[in-house]
Amino acid sequence: xxxxxxxxxxxxxxxxxxxxxxxxxxxxxxxxxxxxxxxxxxxxxxxxxxxxxxxxxxxxxxxxxxxxxxxxxxxxxxxxxxxxxxxxxxxxxxxxxxxxxxxxxxxxxxxxxxxxxxxxxxxxxxxxxxxxxxxxxxxxxxxxxxxxxxxxxxxxxxxxxxxxxxxxxxxxxxxxxxxxxxxxxxxxxxxxxxxxxxxxxxxxxxxxxxxxxxxxxxxxxxxxxxxxxxxxxxxxxxxxxxxxxxxxxxxxxxxxxxxxxxxxxxxxxxxxxxxxxxxxxxxxxxxxxxxxxxxxxxxxxxxxxxxxxxxxxxxxxxxxxxxxxxxxxxxxxxxxxxxxxxxxxxxxxxxxxxxxxxxxxxxx
Numbered sequence: 001x002x003x004x005x006x007x008x009x010x011x012x013x014x015x016x017x018x019x020x021x022x023x024x025x026x027x028x029x030x031x032x033x034x035x036x037x038x039x040x041x042x043x044x045x046x047x048x049x050x051x052x053x054x055x056x057x058x059x060x061x062x063x064x065x066x067x068x069x070x071x072x073x074x075x076x077x078x079x080x081x082x083x084x085x086x087x088x089x090x091x092x093x094x095x096x097x098x099x100x101x102x103x104x105x106x107x108x109x110x111x112x113x114x115x116x117x118x119x120x121x122x123x124x125x126x127x128x129x130x131x132x133x134x135x136x137x138x139x140x141x142x143x144x145x146x147x148x149x150x151x152x153x154x155x156x157x158x159x160x161x162x163x164x165x166x167x168x169x170x171x172x173x174x175x176x177x178x179x180x181x182x183x184x185x186x187x188x189x190x191x192x193x194x195x196x197x198x199x200x201x202x203x204x205x206x207x208x209x210x211x212x213x214x215x216x217x218x219x220x221x222x223x224x225x226x227x228x229x230x231x232x233x234x235x236x237x238x239x240x241x242x243x244x245x246x247x248x249x250x251x252x253x254x255x256x257x258x259x260x261x262x263x264x265x266x267x268x269x270x271x272x273x274x275x276x277x278x279x280x281x282x283x284x285x286x287x288x289x290x291x292x293x294x295x296x297x298x299x300x301x302x303x304x305x306x307x308x309x310x311x312x313x314x315x316x317x318x319x320x321x322x323x324x325x326x327x328x329x330x331x332x333x334x335x336x337x338x339x340x341x342x343x344x345x346x347x348x349x350x351x352x353x354x355x356x357x358x359x360x361x362x363x364x
Contacts, residue, residue: 136361137354139169140190143183147175147198148338157337158195161349177202184209188216190360191353195223197336207234214238214330217363219356223333225249225294242325242332243303249293249321249334258283258293258339260309263316268308270324270331270355275347280309280321283339295334297323328359 146156162170173179180202184192192213196202203226211234214220227235228248239246251257260280262271271278298318299305304327307320323332331352337345 133358133361137357138167140167140357140360141188142167142170142191142193143180143187143189144170144172144193144195145175145177145180145202146172146193146195148195149174154338155342156195157342157345158193158349160342161346161353164346165350165353167353177206181206181209184213187213187218189213189218191219191221191356193221193353195221195337197223197225197338203230204234207238211237214241214326217329217360219329219331219360221331221333221352221356223337225292225334225336227332227334228292228295238330241303242305242323242330243300244305244323244325244332245298245300246295246334247298249296251291251293255283255285258335260311260321260335261313262309263307263320264313266306266308266316268306268324269328269358270322270351271308273351274354275351278309278348278351279344280340282341282344284341293335293339294321296320297332297334326359327362328355331356 142162144158144162146158148154149156149159159172171183173183175198180194183189184206192210194202194206194210202224210220210222222238227239227246231239231246235246258280262278296311296318297305297307297320299307299320303325305323305325307316307318308322308324310316310318310320312319321333321335323334324330333352337349
């Protein structure tokens, strides 16, 4: 049996052993954990290793600072350029909203959505909401007089074009002049079309009604062969408001007399929207009458009229077959559509109708 003294000594040894173990672990821990901050000295006792470590740390810190400064400068440049781009975009948008687009020669413009007028003639509300021209066109109220409707050997070009375009809100009077008079005095209409190819075409008082229709803001497409013979009558106010002179379109019986060409240097949507490359060089080898092919127009300098096609493309002020004025709301064709095949005239009539309605809803 151990004595009390032996137990006491053993306890002292164990305590001493424990203290030694704790000191040993503390020393190991100090060697493994680097100091939080090493005091730099320039004294003679500083080793080369310490100097090298210090230089490396200083270079890394400088590189990190330079990198951060470069990133901050790049971010500042990007933010500044973004601000400039935003300002330029806002300025370009403002200019585009204030100025109309001018199409380059031979190319159609990107048209902005047309805005309808505040009211229809007669106090009616706009046909469709602003900006949706296709919906406006589909809902447009259209009045049509077309006297070739009763010619058995021919079919009516205008009606066939309207049907192909899918326009449904059409009052088709055919060759009923009485209906035409009543309808023009009524209305309102977004577009009135008179395609008068017969020698018994509408004249006199009908042109007065047509002028009144224009005054109300409607668009008009007038095809009439005999305006050159009656230019001093009721049609005179319409010709005067466009600055046009009208005279007979004579022929010697040669089919080449019917050939017409786009006027040089003239750019107008009727010539390319929605159909481009209109041609009037494939006249039909037949005649409904002799002596005159219809009416030609010349500009007298007293109005806003424009000649689109004519007999002499290098002289855009005379011998015109198609004239337009009233900011596109009035289109006047002096020759008969049936002088040409339907394949020639269908794209022409589609351009007429499209642009006349666009001008109507744009408040031109």
